[in-house]
Amino acid sequence: xxTAVYAPSRPEARVRMLLPWLLLVVLAxxxxxxxxxxxxxxxxxxxxxxxxxxxxxxxxxxxxxxxxGFAVFYGLGAYTxxxxxxxxxxxxxSFVAAGLxxxxxxxxxxxxxxxxxxxxxxxxxxxxxxxxxxxxNNLSITGGASGFRIxxxxxxRQVEHYYTALGLAALAVAVSLLIVHSKFGMGLRAIKQxxxxxxxxxxxxxxxxxxxxxxxxxxxxMAGGVFARYAAFINPPGVFAFQTSIxxxxxxxxxxxxxxWGAVLGGVVFGIVEEQLVxxxxxxxxxxxxxxxxxxxxAEPDGLAGLLGKVFRRLRKPKRTYGNTDSGSGKxxxxxxxxxxx
Amino acid sequence: MTFVDxxxxxxxxxxxAGIYAVMSVGMTVxxxxxxxxxxxxxxxxxxxxxxxYELYQRFxxxxxxxxxxxxxxxxxxxxxxxxxxxxxxxxxxxxxxxSLLLMFGIWLVLQNVGYLIWGNTDRSILTPRTLSVIHLGExxxxxxxxxxxxxxxxxxxxxxIALSRTxxxxxxxxxxxxxxxxxxxxxxxxxxxxxxxxxxxxFAGVAGALLATLYSFDPDFGRPFLxxxxxxxxxxxxxxxxxxxxGALVLALVETFSIFxxxxxxxxxxxxxxxxxxxxxxxGGIASLWARxxxxx
Numbered sequence: 001x002x003t004a005v006y007a008p009s010r011p012e013a014r015v016r017m018l019l020p021w022l023l024l025v026v027l028a029x030x031x032x033x034x035x036x037x038x039x040x041x042x043x044x045x046x047x048x049x050x051x052x053x054x055x056x057x058x059x060x061x062x063x064x065x066x067x068x069g070f071a072v073f074y075g076l077g078a079y080t081x082x083x084x085x086x087x088x089x090x091x092x093x094s095f096v097a098a099g100l101x102x103x104x105x106x107x108x109x110x111x112x113x114x115x116x117x118x119x120x121x122x123x124x125x126x127x128x129x130x131x132x133x134x135x136x137n138n139l140s141i142t143g144g145a146s147g148f149r150i151x152x153x154x155x156x157r158q159v160e161h162y163y164t165a166l167g168l169a170a171l172a173v174a175v176s177l178l179i180v181h182s183k184f185g186m187g188l189r190a191i192k193q194x195x196x197x198x199x200x201x202x203x204x205x206x207x208x209x210x211x212x213x214x215x216x217x218x219x220x221x222m223a224g225g226v227f228a229r230y231a232a233f234i235n236p237p238g239v240f241a242f243q244t245s246i247x248x249x250x251x252x253x254x255x256x257x258x259x260x261w262g263a264v265l266g267g268v269v270f271g272i273v274e275e276q277l278v279x280x281x282x283x284x285x286x287x288x289x290x291x292x293x294x295x296x297x298x299a300e301p302d303g304l305a306g307l308l309g310k311v312f313r314r315l316r317k318p319k320r321t322y323g324n325t326d327s328g329s330g331k332x333x334x335x336x337x338x339x340x341x342x
Numbered sequence: 343m344t345f346v347d348x349x350x351x352x353x354x355x356x357x358x359a360g361i362y363a364v365m366s367v368g369m370t371v372x373x374x375x376x377x378x379x380x381x382x383x384x385x386x387x388x389x390x391x392x393x394x395y396e397l398y399q400r401f402x403x404x405x406x407x408x409x410x411x412x413x414x415x416x417x418x419x420x421x422x423x424x425x426x427x428x429x430x431x432x433x434x435x436x437x438x439x440x441s442l443l444l445m446f447g448i449w450l451v452l453q454n455v456g457y458l459i460w461g462n463t464d465r466s467i468l469t470p471r472t473l474s475v476i477h478l479g480e481x482x483x484x485x486x487x488x489x490x491x492x493x494x495x496x497x498x499x500x501x502x503i504a505l506s507r508t509x510x511x512x513x514x515x516x517x518x519x520x521x522x523x524x525x526x527x528x529x530x531x532x533x534x535x536x537x538x539x540x541x542x543x544x545f546a547g548v549a550g551a552l553l554a555t556l557y558s559f560d561p562d563f564g565r566p567f568l569x570x571x572x573x574x575x576x577x578x579x580x581x582x583x584x585x586x587x588x589g590a591l592v593l594a595l596v597e598t599f600s601i602f603x604x605x606x607x608x609x610x611x612x613x614x615x616x617x618x619x620x621x622x623x624x625x626g627g628i629a630s631l632w633a634r635x636x637x638x639x
Contacts, residue, residue: 064439066439066442066443112618112621113618113621115621116621119379119437119439119441119442120576120621122379122439122442123379123381123569123572124617124618124621126565126568126569126572127569127572127573127613127614127617127618128614130565130566130569130610130611130614131610131611131614131615134607134608134610134611135608135611137607138605138607138608242565246450253443283454283457283458284454284458285454286450286451286453286454286457287450287451287454287455287458289447289450290447290448290449290450290451290452290453290454291447291451292447293443293444293446293447293450294427294444294447294448294451297431297440297443297444297447298427298430298431298444301440
């Protein structure tokens with residue numbers, strides 16, 4: 001009985017541990033409840049987006065390296081899976097390859113571009129994705145601009161696709177959580193905060209970035225592969241589109257950059273918005289995403305997850321009168337830093 | 343390749359370099375003073391192109407004049423955007439991800455506005471000057487490109503004078519060198535930043551209007567040029583105007599002469615290849631070859 005006295009937060013922590021598993025079970029049982037094919041499709045797409053969002057977040061959120069080039073991995077994964085499935089290879093084996101090839105590509109891309117810091121890296125990735133799309137558009141193996149139709153010699157079962165995508169999203173969450181709570185993840189966050197300081201403490205920023213880039217690329221590539229098998233038709237202007245890179249970057253930013261569940265939330269919100277809302281107003285989607293980005297950057301840099309967190313805290317402690325001292329001390333720090341010529 | 347071919351290509355490259363310099367210099371001054379990588383530059387270039395297009399369609403105004411007119415219009419637009427959005431960003435002496443994403447958001451909005459107004463069909467501006475050429479013996483020069491080149495060089499000259507002779511220019515140079523030291527000696531950094539942002543956007547508008555006379559455009563117009571501008575800035579070192587001119591010349595030469603080596607389909611990949619080479623071999627830009635550090639002017 002004594003445990004309850006000094007550990008009042010334990011049950012809460014236990015619930016927190018259980019919640020993801022509960023969510024997984026519910027999602028796994030969902031198709032048996034007789035969802036319409038349309039809803040299953042919505043879930044499928046959302047799982048795919050959540051996976052890419054988590055992948056991007058590993059590099060952009062935890063490590064602070066914003067990339068505008070994740071369409072490269074998405075597209076490479078899609079094409080790897082498409083070409084293999086079309087030749088009769090087992091789809092799940094193809095998905096593994098759809099992770100490995102983008103991971104390999106990510107190392108090739110990372111070797112020169114990770115010599116750059118912050119925004120320079122970001123712009124170099126725009127270049128990577130432009131160049132990749134140009135090359136893919138001109139290769140005969142991709143079907144060029146007219147696209148590639150995948151012939152799978154199996155019956156199409158939507159539920160199978162649902163479970164594949166769910167499994168992949170769960171894998172992405174698991175990988176993200178493992179990395180966050182590992183020493184490796186701590187090194188990544190150190191790089192985000194101060195690269196020089198991290199290097200002084202024995203973290204090799206270059207190697208760490210290459211490693212996390214590869215993991216992120218593998219997840220994104222597998223998502224591309226899973227999507228390609230479902231769509232059964234892909235073309236370079238579609239999967240390698242700059243638009244795809246934008247989407248992959250937007251989701252974690254919307255949800256809450258640098259947190260696992262923020263990235264998941266961003267993927268879910270984006271999936272629903274993209275499928276339901278934007279389908280009806282296709283001419284406004286850039287405006288919508290652009291304004292959302294501006295609003296989040298200026299008003300709530302921690303995204304929806306940060307906003308929800310604030311709301312919860314306020315609901316829980318309604319009588320907190322001593323005010324928000326954080327911003328005050330932050331400003332003082334800033335003044336001090338500047339005064340010392342920083 | 344005969345000698346005449348070589349001369350023709352050389353002249354074409356030089357003409358290209360002029361317009362490339364104008365489109366990059368706006369990004370450079372904004373980066374120098376505010377340490378913001380202005381991704382929205384592409385959006386404003388696109389707007390500049392449609393600005394010239396509309397003026398030509400409605401009032402038959404010469405696109406070169408439209409480019410001149412674009413300067414004050416986009417200057418005011420830039421100041422408005424700075425006042426509305428950019429000034430709320432936290433100050434930093436390093437480029438921040440926040441600023442990058444904010445400018446990216448502005449670009450998306452501009453692009454969507456472009457699609458809403460003009461749709462996604464390609465537009466182009468055809469004037470009587472478009473197809474006329476000047477013959478100098480065996481050498482031919484497109485008279486349009488020549489006019490654009492002269493306009494571009496004029497813009498660069500005006501900028502150079504503004505930066506070296508005026509109080510505003512002196513403030514800009516001071517802030518580029520050291521923001522805090524600049525403030526200590528009485529530079530109004532907020533005001534300078536606002537004017538600089540306006541000027542950077544104004545150059546984007548002018549460059550867009552000039553480019554619109556040479557190429558067809560749609561609301562996605564700026565993206566390949568944004569990448570080129572960035573290559574040029576990296577080649578030239580991130581903070582100097584003369585460096586920008588040099589970087590523009592190098593990119594234009596490489597793009598023009600690479601036609602002999604690379605199939606035309608793969609042309610857009612060249613600027614990226616050059617970017618990688620520049621970043622790996624010359625992280626300080628070409629100028630670092632003969633000087634430790636050459637700042638603005």
